[in-house]
Amino acid sequence: MTRRRLLPSVVTALVVLVVFNLAVEMATRLTARRQFLARLDNAPRDTRLLFLGNSLLEDGADIAAFTAAWSPAGHAPPSFNAALHATTPVEHALILKQALPRLPQVRDIVYGYFDDQLSLQSNTGWRDMISSRALAYSFPEDAAALYAPGSWGTAWRFRAMSLLPMLAERTTIWSKVETLRKAMGAWGMSSASTAPREDLEELTRRISRVVQEDRGFSAAVKELFRLAETRGVRMIVVAMPDGRPPAFHEEPASRALRAYNRAKVEAAHGLYIDASQWVVERRYYKADGVHLNPEGARLFSERLGRELSRGLDRSSD
DSSP states (O other), X not given: OHHHHHHHXXXXXXXXXXXXXXXXXXXXXXXXXXXXXXXXXXXXXTOOEEEXXXXXXXXXXXXXXXXXXXXXXXXXXXXXXXXXXXXXXXXXXHHHHHHHHHOTTOOEEEEEEOTTTTTOOOOOXXXXXXXXGXXXXXXXXXXXXXXXXXXXXXXXXXXXXXXXXXXHTTHHHHHHHHHHHHHHHTTTOOHHHHSOOOOHHHHHHHHHHHHHTTOOOOHHHHHHHXXXXXXXXXXXXXXXXXXXXXXXXXXXXXHXXXXXXXXXXXXXXXXXXXXXXXXXXXXXXXXXXXXXXXXXXXXXXXXXXXXXXXXXXXXXX
């Protein structure tokens, strides 16, 4: 009798779960992550230079300005910006693995980074895998291998999450609510008061440890170089402008890390560009003081175009 009563309840619960997941799947089919993957699928097939990174490059790459600054005029390689906000090198490796087969003519990758990102192992906690980082759930096996090599538990968790839209897309609606809440809370506040304050002393200690411990590249960054090398593509690693005071970038720890990263990149047959101080005036940054505004992006991209048109000595054929 107990089983007869229990069975309808279990069936009902399963039906509700399936219907709810289907509803979430339909409601989130136009998330930024899915729109990005669709845009990547439709990237021009003649792309020869691919921009890759997080929001610093997503906001900072002005393709039109980059192309216009190229010398000689009219010879700039067709370019596509595949940088995506709120991502780590793991997501960048996942993006690159999807992009290279679709874009067979790519010859160079401009990879933007900041701080100790080239050496940092990203977290995979429940609260970490949200927003664009949920891209991992679209490619669970590859993501798990980069986040936690050899971890059966991580691989199982990523696979399970990928099968349940109610979990994989759990932040889609609430992120919109949070955005609205922050916007309402910021009414009447100046832009400077909304920008988070950063502990530069702690950051200095953190980046110092990278050099002291000789951490090298993270597994995800190694995968980026491996994917590029497999296809005969060159990695151009760019230390991005980040809005911090010039004095911070001139500190011994910052200079040592850039020199360390340059040596690692060049040892991997890549090209290293230090653009961290190309744009220093605050008026070229958004209200957060970190991301370039359109005018700042134009200045950065023009200089990058000029630098690369002189520095790419390899034929693009």
